[in-house]
Amino acid sequence: QQLRVTGVTVTPVALRDPPLLNSAGVHQPYALRCVLQVRTDAGITGIGEAYGDGPTLQRLRSVASLLPGLDVFDLNGLWQRVQVALGQAVPGTPTELAGAANAARTVATTFAAFEVPLLDVQAKAVGRPVSDLLGGAVRDAVPYAAYLFYRWGRHPVDPGYPADDWGEALSVDGILTQARRMVDEYGFRSLKLKGGVFPPAQEVEAVMALREAFPDHPLRIDPNANWVVPTAMMVAAKLHEVLEYLEDPVGGVYAMAEVARCTPVPLATNMCVTTFAEVPKAVAAGAVSIILADHHFWGGMRQTQVLAGLCRTFGLALSMHSNTHMGISLAAMTHLAAATPEVSYACDTHMPWQREDVVEPGVLGFSDGAVRVPEGPGLGVSIDQDALARLHEQYQGCGIRRRDDVAAMRVAVPDWTGKRPRF
Ligand code: GKR
Ligand code: MG
Numbered sequence: 001q002q003l004r005v006t007g008v009t010v011t012p013v014a015l016r017d018p019p020l021l022n023s024a025g026v027h028q029p030y031a032l033r034c035v036l037q038v039r040t041d042a043g044i045t046g047i048g049e050a051y052g053d054g055p056t057l058q059r060l061r062s063v064a065s066l067l068p069g070l071d072v073f074d075l076n077g078l079w080q081r082v083q084v085a086l087g088q089a090v091p092g093t094p095t096e097l098a099g100a101a102n103a104a105r106t107v108a109t110t111f112a113a114f115e116v117p118l119l120d121v122q123a124k125a126v127g128r129p130v131s132d133l134l135g136g137a138v139r140d141a142v143p144y145a146a147y148l149f150y151r152w153g154r155h156p157v158d159p160g161y162p163a164d165d166w167g168e169a170l171s172v173d174g175i176l177t178q179a180r181r182m183v184d185e186y187g188f189r190s191l192k193l194k195g196g197v198f199p200p201a202q203e204v205e206a207v208m209a210l211r212e213a214f215p216d217h218p219l220r221i222d223p224n225a226n227w228v229v230p231t232a233m234m235v236a237a238k239l240h241e242v243l244e245y246l247e248d249p250v251g252g253v254y255a256m257a258e259v260a261r262c263t264p265v266p267l268a269t270n271m272c273v274t275t276f277a278e279v280p281k282a283v284a285a286g287a288v289s290i291i292l293a294d295h296h297f298w299g300g301m302r303q304t305q306v307l308a309g310l311c312r313t314f315g316l317a318l319s320m321h322s323n324t325h326m327g328i329s330l331a332a333m334t335h336l337a338a339a340t341p342e343v344s345y346a347c348d349t350h351m352p353w354q355r356e357d358v359v360e361p362g363v364l365g366f367s368d369g370a371v372r373v374p375e376g377p378g379l380g381v382s383i384d385q386d387a388l389a390r391l392h393e394q395y396q397g398c399g400i401r402r403r404d405d406v407a408a409m410r411v412a413v414p415d416w417t418g419k420r421p422r423f
Contacts, residue, residue, distance in 0.1 A: 008064035013391035020149040023196030023226035025409025031324035038117040046117030049328035053402040108299035115300030124378040134339035141370035143346040145190035146182035188369035190346035196223030222247035236263035256287040270321035292321035308342040320347035327359030
């Protein structure tokens, strides 16, 4: 049976995003993503979701033009075409707080964007869920963590736009209220606080308050490397009995290793180990205990499973990082985590913060903090073409072409530099 790519559509979209604060600044009023639709001669279309910044789109389009004729099972052929299209791959501009851009990351990110829709086609062709192509689901549902953010109620960039109903969270009480709603509405059983926003003592107080209010929920804090080593050591000393892990307290494997040596709390990262080339150095230094993988930049679902094997080899644990995303990515993350036994912590997701999506509703939902692995063929989710058209139109009008949390923060704080480490 022929199963070859006949065409690819790459559609950038902009999603309304709330003013979530982090070490770099604040989320812009729109987050950019892009939707990939890979058509085949069998009439099956595979779908995927990737970053939506300008340089990424340019790379995706140049690969897309080389895909017609590719056998959808030929993922090695996809890898070759990505290499050809990117030539001497120019490092991409960093678009999120997850490690430095480099050539290997750029190739891996570009490959991943197409691997997911091709796996979607393969799985649809055999009438099975994507998790079956990845070795079979070892769990029916994937647990996710509540992702707590300090945040403003309204965005200073467009104060007139109707705010979401979460309200501001700038204090301990604000974080507790947010956590309560995340737990009540979604059933999350682990709580992660995005730190690196306020002076560490204030964030320690918030974590202690979470511990008191939610005595049975594993807790984490992630300041995205906005602390220096002594600060991280101070926080670790105060919170070591309270945290299940401490995420990227400082930048770089050597600083992470310094912190790791003086605390029993396991350190996790989605910043200092984001490519295979970085694994040996991190392992030798004893820098991290948990790698927070992300198929979007680790080279797709199968490469994330290769990473899982490395984690097993070196005695590291594995979980998942997230960025603002839609349902296509949530479905992909869920299939992958379901079929990867090494994933042993509740994964990150930004989903509760999103009010807009291109996925037809009904398949994905949180119950007891977990998302059931979609049962339909492929990823098990489909695109609402009207929603896609609307969010594409929003992209065209929003004026944002790359993520820039520093610039968004400058609207409120003109002399903001976003320079790290700040504390
Ligand atoms: O959405 O602001 C954010 C996060 O800080 C994101 O950019 C990070 O990449 O969630 C991520 C993380 O765990 O570091
Ligand atoms: Mg992180």
